[in-house]
Amino acid sequence: MITIGAYDGVHRGHQEVISQVRTLAAALNARSAVVTFDRHPASVVRPESAPRLLTDAEQRLELLEATGVDATVIVAFDQTQSEESPTDFVERVLVRALGTRAIVVGEDFHFGKDRAGNVSLLSELGRIRDFEVIPLGLLGRPDGVEEPVSSTAIRRALAGGDVGLAAEMLGRPFEARGVVVAGDQRGRTIGFPTANVQVPGQICLPADGVYAGWYQRPDGQRYRVAINLGRRPTFYEHADASLLEAHLLDADVDLYGEPARVQFTHFLRGERKFDGIGALMTQLAVDVDSVRQLLS
8 A cells, every 4th residue: 555756845735645545554454655756856857946845855754754654665766767657657666566556645646757647547557457546635724725735835834934834734843954064153252152054955944034943953952942044134245045043042062063953933033134233132132032932
């Protein structure tokens, strides 16, 4: 019993599908599996407009494992794969490689070259090759907007700084991962030292602004953090890219070179340019106090 897809974000819609896969697999005394790809198919098919990812490969596999599915099968997706017809894909992967007895997919499922395959074609191939196709309706958004929970909808929420809505659709706070690198250390000189987290460029981030959240070290220690995501206009006229800076509350630890996990739980304010260091320090104190209250 399988399901198949990019599974970027492993959001609540994905989780619902996997739950159905596990339930049906148990009833059939079969194993449950998620079939996914080693990269987002859009990065091969249309690299110029491929979406930024909600999860890196490591996090995606961790989240899939946490669903309780028996196995995750990773299919290499390259230019050759992108040219494979829906029928050939079904024969190669679902029939010969996996011996699929049943497959659960969302009702909007598409696959194969030019996304030509759909639920109707998959069902027809299932009748020929003796596997059942179970289409599921899509999970609606929690805010009442008439569209399903999707990776695209979550990216839009993050682009608007709405990390609360993103968390509702993900089923957990949005988390960015990266390595702590040396910065200009200006924060330390004004009493607000930060960990500068270098997030890979292909990862989606929320809108520039200040957020409350949590910081997790490799050993599992967690700290409340005030997060500044942006281009620091008080100090730089034209920064090339946004920087993720995390100020850990009540902690003075050496984080350089460590992998970091930063969870965004609340949007506090937009990023803005201050008249000077004094005005900035006053606002940072307010931000830190807000984080304490929100995460107490």
